[in-house]
Amino acid sequence: MSYLQSSYPLIAKRAIAKQTYDFTIHCPEIAVQSRAGQFVHIRVPGHTLRRPISICGIDAAKGNIRIVFEVRGSGTDEMAKFNVGDQVDILGPLGNGFTLLGSDKKALVVGGGIGVPPMVEVAKHYGENATAVIGFRSASAVILEEDFAAMGCDVRLCTDDGTRGHKGFVTDMVRQRLSEGAADIIYACGPTPMLKSVAEVAKEYGVRCQVSLEERMGCGIGACLVCACKIAAEKGEAMKHVCKDGPVFEAETVIFDK
Incomplete structure (x- = not known):
């Protein structure tokens, strides 16, 4: 690195x-x-x-x-x-970033709260071929909506209280988008429960999914063990550093705590 x-x-x-x-x-x-x-x-x-x-x-x-x-x-x-x-x-x-496919591929970028900002650079790569599903607590917390729109993305906004956009979870909009047509990849960043749910929907629809994990960090370069996470390995599971090995992982390899 x-x-x-x-x-x-x-x-x-x-x-x-x-x-x-x-x-x-x-x-x-x-x-x-x-x-x-x-x-x-x-x-x-x-x-x-x-x-x-x-x-x-x-x-x-x-x-x-x-x-x-x-x-x-x-x-x-x-x-x-x-x-x-x-x-x-x-x-x-x-850290290791997202894997970007050809810009002509269909991508979903999914962000929750402060997990929305890293989705902007991903969406920029795909432009009008990207659907941005972004979720917030309420209308007052909405950020960067105009950035996604300016890049030509199909923007689908969700709020927990329904004060803007769809009232409910981002997974509702992810399901809706996938029911409308195929996607080549899903990218997600946000709270762990959201990532787990998005990963489950991606698996259900057979779509590749990459998630960016949010963990507390100490050194940021893999020298400490503060940001350890569980990843599926050939023999059970392995502990990885979110800062050095991630923060981006293939969703199917992440072991989300129940």
Whole structure:
């Protein structure tokens, strides 16, 4: 795994929902190496451990990456205080990303909550051949819908409370889309229960599925055991690092805890 560590300028910042921020960072060396589904590890002043944040967008030509994150604790709260012009200490790109097929293939990108941002770069590859199924708690939490629409994707929005789009789970919309026609692959990122359900639907319809797991991380490079997960192996099961071996895995190999 090849990665870099340095400080880079934050060149754009905006709040896109309550406690949710969109950063653009100018880091040419990292941008040119980044792939859809990878993440960066960001150093936060006053905190020992870095914060892993999925890469939302990559512009290798301009040398920029885009990250979108939600404030969930003291570390991300401190990150939210960064301002344009500040230097951001980044380790990355890290992890193994999604496998992208030919752009003419039919893809479903499925995201739940803060699992939606890494789906943007995947959807960009497929454009109008992608269906984006995105789910949130309520209308006030919806993010990035316009990004998927701008790329020509068929966007299907779900909210838990029904204040926007379909009231219910993303799996409802995944089933509906698959009932309308075949798909070549499904990509998903979000809470573990959602990933498990999407994997089950993919198996039912015989569609290849890749999932990006969300786990707490320590080092981000596979040196510690904080982000261990269970993966099916030839002889039972094996423990893998989400940061180094993932975060993307073939859904059929992941052993989801019951």
